[in-house]
Amino acid sequence: MNKIKTYLNNADVSRFRFWVQIFTFVLFVYGGYWGITIAQNLPIFACPYDHATGGTCFLISLQHQLHTTWDTLFSVRGFALLTAFGTFLLFFFFLNKAWCGFICPVGTLQDWITKFRKSIGVRFSRYEETTFKYLKVIKYLFLIWLLIVPLAIANSFFGLPHMSHDWFPPFCTICPARVIMPLFTGDVSQLAIDFSSTPALIMTTLGILAAALFIVGSFVKKRFFCLFCPMSALQFLFSKIAFLRLNKYGDKCTKCGNCYRVCDVGIKEIADDVISKNIVKDDCMMCFKCVEACPEDGCLEVAMFKIPILTASENGFFKRYGADEQKEITDDPK
Amino acid sequence: MDFLKDTELMSKRRLPMIQSKTTDRYQRMKKTSSIHLAMETKKSLKEIVEDFPNNPESMDYFYKLASVFAGEEKINTNGKKVIATTCVQVPTELILAADAHPLRLCGGAYATDQIGSEYLPAKTCPLVKSTLGLMHLDLYQVDEKPLAVVNPTTCDQKRKLGEVSTDLVDIPYYTLELPPTKDSEEARIYWQKVVKKFSKYIEHITGNKITRGKLKKSIKSVLEAQREYRKFYNLRKGKPVIWGKDAILITNAYFYDNIERWISNVKQLNAELEEKVEAENYIANNRSPRILLTGSPSIFPNLKIPILTETLGGVIVAEEFCSTSRMLYDTVAVDEWYIYDMIPALADRYLKPCTCPNFTPNKDRERRLLEMIKEFSIDGVIYQSFAGCQLFDMESRKIGKVLEKNGTAMLSIETDYSPEDHGQISTRLEAFVESLKTRKHIERK
Numbered sequence: 001m002n003k004i005k006t007y008l009n010n011a012d013v014s015r016f017r018f019w020v021q022i023f024t025f026v027l028f029v030y031g032g033y034w035g036i037t038i039a040q041n042l043p044i045f046a047c048p049y050d051h052a053t054g055g056t057c058f059l060i061s062l063q064h065q066l067h068t069t070w071d072t073l074f075s076v077r078g079f080a081l082l083t084a085f086g087t088f089l090l091f092f093f094f095l096n097k098a099w100c101g102f103i104c105p106v107g108t109l110q111d112w113i114t115k116f117r118k119s120i121g122v123r124f125s126r127y128e129e130t131t132f133k134y135l136k137v138i139k140y141l142f143l144i145w146l147l148i149v150p151l152a153i154a155n156s157f158f159g160l161p162h163m164s165h166d167w168f169p170p171f172c173t174i175c176p177a178r179v180i181m182p183l184f185t186g187d188v189s190q191l192a193i194d195f196s197s198t199p200a201l202i203m204t205t206l207g208i209l210a211a212a213l214f215i216v217g218s219f220v221k222k223r224f225f226c227l228f229c230p231m232s233a234l235q236f237l238f239s240k241i242a243f244l245r246l247n248k249y250g251d252k253c254t255k256c257g258n259c260y261r262v263c264d265v266g267i268k269e270i271a272d273d274v275i276s277k278n279i280v281k282d283d284c285m286m287c288f289k290c291v292e293a294c295p296e297d298g299c300l301e302v303a304m305f306k307i308p309i310l311t312a313s314e315n316g317f318f319k320r321y322g323a324d325e326q327k328e329i330t331d332d333p334k
Numbered sequence: 335m336d337f338l339k340d341t342e343l344m345s346k347r348r349l350p351m352i353q354s355k356t357t358d359r360y361q362r363m364k365k366t367s368s369i370h371l372a373m374e375t376k377k378s379l380k381e382i383v384e385d386f387p388n389n390p391e392s393m394d395y396f397y398k399l400a401s402v403f404a405g406e407e408k409i410n411t412n413g414k415k416v417i418a419t420t421c422v423q424v425p426t427e428l429i430l431a432a433d434a435h436p437l438r439l440c441g442g443a444y445a446t447d448q449i450g451s452e453y454l455p456a457k458t459c460p461l462v463k464s465t466l467g468l469m470h471l472d473l474y475q476v477d478e479k480p481l482a483v484v485n486p487t488t489c490d491q492k493r494k495l496g497e498v499s500t501d502l503v504d505i506p507y508y509t510l511e512l513p514p515t516k517d518s519e520e521a522r523i524y525w526q527k528v529v530k531k532f533s534k535y536i537e538h539i540t541g542n543k544i545t546r547g548k549l550k551k552s553i554k555s556v557l558e559a560q561r562e563y564r565k566f567y568n569l570r571k572g573k574p575v576i577w578g579k580d581a582i583l584i585t586n587a588y589f590y591d592n593i594e595r596w597i598s599n600v601k602q603l604n605a606e607l608e609e610k611v612e613a614e615n616y617i618a619n620n621r622s623p624r625i626l627l628t629g630s631p632s633i634f635p636n637l638k639i640p641i642l643t644e645t646l647g648g649v650i651v652a653e654e655f656c657s658t659s660r661m662l663y664d665t666v667a668v669d670e671w672y673i674y675d676m677i678p679a680l681a682d683r684y685l686k687p688c689t690c691p692n693f694t695p696n697k698d699r700e701r702r703l704l705e706m707i708k709e710f711s712i713d714g715v716i717y718q719s720f721a722g723c724q725l726f727d728m729e730s731r732k733i734g735k736v737l738e739k740n741g742t743a744m745l746s747i748e749t750d751y752s753p754e755d756h757g758q759i760s761t762r763l764e765a766f767v768e769s770l771k772t773r774k775h776i777e778r779k
Contacts, residue, residue, distance in 0.1 A: 254664055256682075274701065317665065
């Protein structure tokens, strides 16, 4: 038992994650070619605009289910929404936000862009603390937007006229995944701008802009889009009751800041908060790089059903960051 | 950049020897102080080596190394340029990456403390005075004279030292602007910029470029040193196999020794200690109180308090000093092994986990001490503050309260480098150690 524990604590989690990401990327982007459909209502951006997708994103079902009149929403049909939501939660509870770090193909894509940037030695940028604080809010605004607009299309709010159906689906049309993911199967149709009506024009243009911003943004900033992802916002609302946890035992923390330095999404609390035990924040994608970089035995811990599966350890840290690392730098790029 | 201009001015100025060093008096002072220093070193070493039986064989290297202050044989830097530092917050990795030899000057000698007293106010901390004396008399531990002294703006006395002693020291000072606080993001960003600028200075003054490969290598070799240090640190959590006075000497050696040599010797020592643990060959029994030392740092040859404590029956199992754990415990993790990420990572490591009382707030020191007390099963804490070391003195009451709440006994001692208070301190320490013994005895029953 102890051997397994040591093995896990010394493991190169990032490499494991890299391979899992490749596997899940192929599964969710090309799965359809082999007739694979994992499930609907998944807590990841498995985009159905990609005709070969191996599953679908919960946000698209959510928007469709909400695109209904109040009467139907509160009738038997409302159950459809509840079951979809229940399925989403069931999936989510098992892996918590590790869906983002390990499985989401859009997240994987950003990690690959980061890898490319790294390979050519271009430095990354970080947001300033205050900017970060404001930008964080955007994902919640997107979430509210995608919850309200479908209802406003089907219903009248406060006697106002119904919104045009061309706003629908309100998030998908501006989601960069809608434009980019189909490209992987050679489908360029989503690059089109729809001139049929003003809302359609606005939405498709925004979609193209978002896609362009996605590529440029994730080149300079690690996990650029995740900061704005409404799925991440929705997940976080239920994160506190999920089974997979990232715990911090603050007494053991020396605030060396290693965890914050390696954090791709820039969560400062991971280093500075020495009080909270549950350290999963709304931007966390549970990639566990922080646990890898923590040199204090048992300070950070990943637990499933309260059973620790990966614990920060001194040995593990030195194994990963210490001198006997195999990959040595041979030449200087500059 | 402005510092380049300063350094050039300094190097021009240093060509004609500075005036204070040309006098006969200076020569006499240098001669007598060297003799005093040698005597002090030998006396301290004698106490360390001879008063304690069964010292580990691997300690011989460190005993020999410490005798460098006796002036017999200086540390060979293999022709490398030397950059001196005066505090724990200087990123030594950068100095190593520029193929230079880092040398921490923080002095512990009473002989040079007396020289410093001539030029600094009477109530100055002995460590600062001793450091100044050492620089003024050129009594460096290495064979090569340093190119510059990197002086971080930590406590008031160190901060001002560079400015008020330019006529006494003939090597240029480089002021490393350390922020007075460390928790805010602003301080962190500021310090990263300071360290970046410092790396340029190192490149300039050594004439060697800090490349990606070299910096990565130096970070890894410091990490290797830390891995060995941590192994040593962890060994002391169990039943004692090594005295605290030896532990302090080992970390002191890191001030001036060649890093690779230091690593291999600590490795050897760790192996020997592991054997001792296996053979249950302990230096003290269960009744000896386990003591944690904190406060102003004990630096060789001033090991007055540790030696006294241990001859009186206590065992120092841990120190929370900038000359020991604060210097070597916390590590660097770099995400992208390029200069653009390595330098900020280094900056973070030297700022964020530092528990120096010059930072305010310094809540981390309380947390660190409490954690150490738990990890090392500490029976009592000895809080050393040097006369004139205001910051540690000011924090002592706060720390005392925290420890009291935790149920840990603490003895606060104000001392300096002079041997005069030996008797008085010995009495107090004896009473403290005895009370801890009694308490332990009662608790065991």
